[in-house]
Amino acid sequence: MHYDAQNRTLPHNPFKALVAPRPIGWVSAMAKDGRLNLSPYSFFNGVADNPEMVAFSSFGRKDALAFAEEGGEFVCSLATHALKDGMNLSSAPLPRGESEFDFAGLETAPSRMVRPPRVAASPAALECKWLQTIPMVPLGGGEASYFLVIGQVVSIYIDDRFVTAEGRVDTGAMRPIMRGGYFDYFTVEPENRFEMRRPAGGGDAPRA
Template sequence: MHYDPRRNDHGLPRDPFKALVAPRPIGWISTLDTDGRANLAPYSYFNAVSDHPHLVMFSSMGRKHSWANAEETGEFVCNLATYALREAMNITSAPAPAGESEFELAGLERAPSVVVKPPRVAASPVALECKTVKVQPLFNLEGEEARYTMVIGEVVHIHIDDAIIKDGFVSLAAAEPIARCGYMEYAHVSELFKMARPAT
């Protein structure tokens, strides 16, 4: 089959686009609002976009708390969502009202960050402390503003649980991160394989 994504004339029960760009890492974003209240929410439109400098981004549909807080305070933390934390991560996706902490809703302990003020998820084996670099609205071909806005942050401090470092390398199989697939489907990393790049 083939279809025009601008017309969405695929004839399927649901748009398959998200299932085609998958699996996608989950940015479990913790922030503080200007009153110091904590927020925690998962974003599947998330990724690293540079390692010089270390930049990550998440994209929000509508001005949700994570976007607003990251823009207004200039800080956020990306916590690694893992298989062991999948249920808690899912709870934090609920549309809680402003000021109600998803940490408490999901029964998650906070841990202090080093450089930024937002707390990290204590049980998460990896956390990236970030300073907001840019908040970028997205547009279509006609120049019309999209429903999504991208928040880009520079990583200013990194936490890694020593338990997932094996022989000097981070073991993602030990961390078991989860990723968003299509529809309500997720995947988790439990096995890895290696391939060497061709010599040039």
């Protein structure tokens, strides 16, 4: 079949099920007055590696976006299977400035180079400086509903238990969760990992 994205020819939109599984950016941000926000974003990914940059897309100007701009910083903690319930609770639509950390029963841990804290129980976190917010204007123009927030990673926290003797991060052992379509989530499991090397010149050469 051919799904017509304009006329919605299926009862459930397949888009999120096909652009999946998606990593979850569990974003913490702090306003200038110290108010905290913690929100999971599945429209999230790494978008550059030299320097390292990440981006998340917000529907509307929610607290994570507003606080990241106001404070100039945000943190992306890794959402794992062990933290799935807390991650889900942190998506609740709380009043602006009310802490999702408190609501979800999650402890904070101080970051090293930015003001917003990370999720203490998360095995990894990316500390980011806000770079820019881009309104995502659709075909035909009009007001943007989504906003792309881009940050540069300035420090990375990794739980020592997940760093191998060779200096690699064992992502599978952390059991991160990823978002599918509808109400679906996926886990990354160590036994499902495999390696493939790119053809010569394909981009696997070591980089600084």
